[in-house]
Amino acid sequence: MLPDKRQIEICISPALYHKFHKDEAIVVVVDILRATTAICAAIENGAKEIRPVSTLEEAREFKNKGFWVAAERDGLVQDFADFGNSPFNFTPERVKDKTIVYSTTNGTHSIRMAQKSAMVVIGAFINFSALKDLLIAENKDVVMLCAGWKDKFCIEDTLFCGAMAEALMASNLYGTSCDSTYASIDLWQVAKGNVLQYIEKAAQRHRLKKNKLDDVLEYSFSFDKTKSVPVLMGDAILAYKKDKWEKFLQIKKGEAINY
């Protein structure tokens, strides 16, 4: 570990996030099957913003107020919701210029949990290169937060983190002294030759199959299908744009001064 390098850490469960939180780090929230893949698709397809909410009660309240709501638990669309959790739900026709309130089993809670860090971005294989470029441009320590499955470790999120850690460390700007980062990189080495075959080991792959929701697999493990990086600004997730982000930071700073 060279002290002048930015540090990468991987948190494999939201239940451990308090051990990893750093105010000054960028947090990449990862829920490959399917929340963060779906958010990347929605933002790419022109959704104005996504509002992540942790509980179904909050999601239902927003529905009653007239919002478009995506809400899922254990893979299944909730009866009051307009959308489920498949990235294929969020087509341009359905999402363009809309605000969508979003609640999922694991992913949206993780996003809210990280909101006190310097920046929260949404990571998926489908926005891999765009995200990597933004992380390098921001030049901060990176914590990758796996949404996992009900606080347990899951393979698919870890593979993404391993792939991203490998790519960042190849830039020579990043280092790590974090055991889960080394382990994730090595797991990615084992899997990357045939990710779709490797993912047969993942419990979530079989949950999706059981519910006939596994049409998303090939898409979810494809690199660079989208070019935008969803970023949390206050209560909403928007496509990252440099000028918008800087304005948001100024406002946030102003608010902090006003306290």
Add this chain to the structure above:
Amino acid sequence: MLPDKRQIEICISPALYHKFHKDEAIVVVVDILRATTAICAAIENGAKEIRPVSTLEEAREFKNKGFWVAAERDGLVQDFADFGNSPFNFTPERVKDKTIVYSTTNGTHSIRMAQKSAMVVIGAFINFSALKDLLIAENKDVVMLCAGWKDKFCIEDTLFCGAMAEALMASNLYGTSCDSTYASIDLWQVAKGNVLQYIEKAAQRHRLKKNKLDDVLEYSFSFDKTKSVPVLMGDAILAYKKDKWEKFLQIKKGEAINY
């Protein structure tokens, strides 16, 4: 996953244990560097029993009552203690027929945490085959609990779990649908050709080096240096013996009836 097979799960942090606890499972507590390796060495070398305590305050109280006390935090022996956390501390000359009260940074807390399961056993590379044989003879679901480092994932405990999961599954009596079990097995495949080289990635290896405590590495990753399996009976860890264990279960059952 065939339903007639015993199930293996791996819990990579004590902070997640509540997600894995099953009353009817055997819990294998793993803290390779160095608590569970040290306990195996102490029991093999004739210690009468080890009493794991979670806090230093408890350890100090026992010391004041005249017990032999092993107490360590962040790798360093506590000033009031007779022993530190190195397996080389627990020589036959020092431990034979003694009761030793034991408190470590991560390991002893994990042992107490699991005590409501059917059986808590102590796992290390140095008692690998003896432990594997006992697990197979007991014929129960197995939860391996990594002590980790301050609730974070650590490589060395995960490697042990991967090795043990591989060995149990090779018996064809065990299966898994647990992502961390598959990942641990694959990590073990990467490491097993040269474990001492692989362990250079582990943060704990460098913590030990910094404190000049890394003389234990080769021993800690050696298979089958000991033949006994330490098992928790009530408040104490003893060498497993079938007749003693059955008597303990009868007493426990009797106590339950008496409640």
